[in-house]
Amino acid sequence: MKKVAFHTLGCKLNFSETSAISRMFADKGFVKVDFPSPADVYVINTCSVTENADKECRRIVRSALSASPDACIVVIGCYAQLKPEEIAGVEGVDLVLGASEKFKILNYLDDLSKRAHSEIHSCEIADVNEFRGAYSLGDRTRAFLKVQDGCDYTCSYCTIPLARGASRSGTIAHVVGNAREIAASGVKEIVLTGVNIGDFGNSKGEDFLQLIRALDQVSGIARFRISSIEPNLLSNEIIGFVAASERFVPHFHIPLQSGSDRILKLMRRRYLRDLYAERVSAIKALMPHCCIGVDVIAGFPGETEEDFMETYHFLHELDISYLHVFTYSERANTDALKIKEAVPVSLRRQRNKMLRTLSAKKLRHFYGLHSGTQRTVLFEGENDRGFMYGFTDNYIKVKTKYDPALVNRLRTVQLSAIDSDGIATLQDLSQEESLITIN
Numbered sequence: 001m002k003k004v005a006f007h008t009l010g011c012k013l014n015f016s017e018t019s020a021i022s023r024m025f026a027d028k029g030f031v032k033v034d035f036p037s038p039a040d041v042y043v044i045n046t047c048s049v050t051e052n053a054d055k056e057c058r059r060i061v062r063s064a065l066s067a068s069p070d071a072c073i074v075v076i077g078c079y080a081q082l083k084p085e086e087i088a089g090v091e092g093v094d095l096v097l098g099a100s101e102k103f104k105i106l107n108y109l110d111d112l113s114k115r116a117h118s119e120i121h122s123c124e125i126a127d128v129n130e131f132r133g134a135y136s137l138g139d140r141t142r143a144f145l146k147v148q149d150g151c152d153y154t155c156s157y158c159t160i161p162l163a164r165g166a167s168r169s170g171t172i173a174h175v176v177g178n179a180r181e182i183a184a185s186g187v188k189e190i191v192l193t194g195v196n197i198g199d200f201g202n203s204k205g206e207d208f209l210q211l212i213r214a215l216d217q218v219s220g221i222a223r224f225r226i227s228s229i230e231p232n233l234l235s236n237e238i239i240g241f242v243a244a245s246e247r248f249v250p251h252f253h254i255p256l257q258s259g260s261d262r263i264l265k266l267m268r269r270r271y272l273r274d275l276y277a278e279r280v281s282a283i284k285a286l287m288p289h290c291c292i293g294v295d296v297i298a299g300f301p302g303e304t305e306e307d308f309m310e311t312y313h314f315l316h317e318l319d320i321s322y323l324h325v326f327t328y329s330e331r332a333n334t335d336a337l338k339i340k341e342a343v344p345v346s347l348r349r350q351r352n353k354m355l356r357t358l359s360a361k362k363l364r365h366f367y368g369l370h371s372g373t374q375r376t377v378l379f380e381g382e383n384d385r386g387f388m389y390g391f392t393d394n395y396i397k398v399k400t401k402y403d404p405a406l407v408n409r410l411r412t413v414q415l416s417a418i419d420s421d422g423i424a425t426l427q428d429l430s431q432e433e434s435l436i437t438i439n
Contacts, residue, residue, distance in 0.1 A: 002112070004030045005039040007060050010047025012136075012193040012227055014077060016144040018045045020134035021076075021105060028106055036067040040112050043105070046079035046087075048163045048331075053079045058090050065092045072112045076102040078163035081122060082332075088118035098122025099164055103132050128165035135178050135190075141380050141408045143187045144227075147175050147211065148194030152202075153230075155257075156268045156335040157300065157328065160195055169200045172214050183220030188378055188408060190215075191225045198233025209237050216247050222410055223378065223393065228253040228295075231279045232271040239279075243286035249393040250290035252283060253324075257297045259314030260307040266339060267300060273314060284319050291366065291395040292320045298355055299328040299348025301339035308351050315358060321366040321395070323359035327352045360422065367396055367418050377413050377426075379406040389423070400426040 004025045008018040021043065022032050033039050042064040046057060061073055074095040075087050081098040088096050094115040095108055101121045108121060134146040148169040151161045169175075182190055192215075194200070200208040208229075215224055224247050229238075231254050242248045254276070258264050261272045283290050296311065315323065327348045330337060343351075375392035379400075382388065388402040398415065400406075415424050 002030045002041070003033050003037075003039040004041040004043065005033050005035040005037055005064070006043045006045065007035045007064075008045040009053075009056065010045075010049060010078070012144040012191060013146055013149070013195065014045050014047060016134040016136045016146040016193055017102070017132075018043070019136035019138060019144075020132075020146075021045075021103065023137075024103075024106060036063045038068045039064075039071055040068070041072045041074065041109065042068075044073070044075045044077075045102075046075060046077035048078035048082050048159045049326075054083070054086060054090075057087060061090055061092045070114055072109065072114065074105060074109075076105065078160070081125065081163045082159060084120045084122050088120050090118075093118045096120045096122070099125060099128045100130070125162055125165045129168060131168040131170050133170045133174055133178055135182055137182070137185055137187070141187065141378055142189045142191060143182045143185075144193045145175070145178055145182065145190050146194060147192050148197045148200045151196045152199065153196065153270065154268055154335075156266065156339075157297070157331065159331045159334060162333060164195055167196055167199045167202055169194070169202070169204070171204060172201070172206050172211050175211060176214050176218060179215055179218045179221065183218060186408065188221065188410065189223040189225060190221055191227050193227045196230060196233075197227065198229045198238075208233070209235065209241065212238070212241060212245075212248060216241075216245055221247065224248045225251055226253070228255060230255060230270070231276045234279050236282055239282050239286060249395075250287045251293075251393070251395045252290065253293040253295070254279060255295040256315075257295060258300060258303070258307070259296075259311035260303070263300055263303055263307050263311075266302055266336075267297075268335075277314075277318065280318055280320060289370070289394050291322075293322050293324060293395075294318075294320050295324045295326065296355055297326045297328050298351040299343040299345075301328070301336055301343065302341045303328075303343055303351075312354065312358065315355070315362075320362060322363045323355055325352050325355040325359065364418065364422055367422070367424050370394075370396060370415050370424070371417065372415065374412055374414055376410055378410050379408065381407040392424075396424050398424045398426055 006018050008014050044060050072094045073092050076097045080096050084096045100123045136144040150165040150167045152167045198208050200211050377390040377392050379390035383402045386402050387399045389399050413426050417425050419425050
């Protein structure tokens with residue numbers, strides 16, 4: 001029986017696509033094994049955001065070949081689209097499939113023997129216009145549902161449009177159909193994912209608000225979570241709908257990238273800081289308990305100390321919960337390379353550290369505000385040295401003693417102290433506390 005193993009780098013969107021591709025292999029009789037167990041085929045799904053992508057790809061290929069020297073190695077994903085020749089030069093790689101070809105992977109695997117030379121199958125990114133739906137399964141509690149792909153924005157630092165093409169999406173009917181399939185598997189939470197999900201339906205006469213209204217009617221799913229949405233696409237109507245919904249949870253992740261209007265313009269973002277602050281205020285007015293995450297880039301070209309401190313103080317004053325901090329790194333074929341005033345790498349890292357410290361303080365403060373309150377937790381299945389973890393609806397990570405009866409269950413709990421790892425602990429879970437049932 002033929003075996004296949006997968007290794008996925010990067011975002012939730014990549015994980016949803018890997019899972020969809022793995023089901024295609026299963027339909028053809030392959031048995032999925034954990035990476036890097038011995039296998040006949042290894043599929044490596046790459047990311048263009050990851051620093052040192054070439055080095056990382058080489059390491060993963062070596063790991064696969066050490067387990068199965070004669071296996072067929074296939075590399076797909078954003079990095080495969082951007083740098084196919086570079087990946088083809090990695091010793092041991094047999095196939096490199098670009099954005100248009102990754103879902104046709106089985107067409108290239110009639111012969112699983114090692115190639116004498118790497119094969120590249122790709123096309124110009126301008127020709128990539130088909131939307132392929134996908135969703136992840138395997139984690140019993142949570143699934144990533146792809147609703148959109150590509151991006152029409154031209155942020156000066158970003159390679160995603162070069163790797164994934166123009167913005168496109170499925171129909172509401174198609175996405176709802178996938179959500180129902182996920183519900184039938186027993187998964188309780190769906191995370192909506194894409195490159196720019198607020199742009200959903202831009203060419204089909206549908207929009208993101210209509211999508212979430214339709215998903216809110218899907219039976220069997222307790223929670224829908226919006227993975228990330230641009231501030232200029234996060235309307236008052238979307239915020240109001242989430243606030244009123246019993247299934248869409250009070251958690252937004254909203255990219256900022258800089259708190260300096262001058263840098264935002266250099267980045268070619270589609271908003272300024274005042275709009276961002278307005279979005280945060282609108283959310284908190286309706287959902288004071290809402291968790292808000294923020295993407296921010298440290299050390300963008302031309303970022304002066306004044307620009308950075310503007311960002312730092314802006315974030316310090318905002319009522320947000322945590323930061324995802326990225327150190328700027330140069331990307332080929334991006335307009336940011338034309339900005340000559342590069343920030344020294346050591347200073348980029350220093351600014352990154354300051355923002356990560358601020359994030360830790362913000363998160364601890366947010367958790368502290370909820371100490372002693374009751375929230376609903378969805379418990380996960382991993383047994384970590386006698387403990388298990390889960391997340392509240394508003395994305396507070398909690399832990400309690402492992403109990404297999406709690407796995408994939410929603411339970412109302414009393415949040416207690418915050419431990420040394422910054423995780424909320426629970427009071428003892430008594431039988432009297434209610435389990436939440438899903439219609």
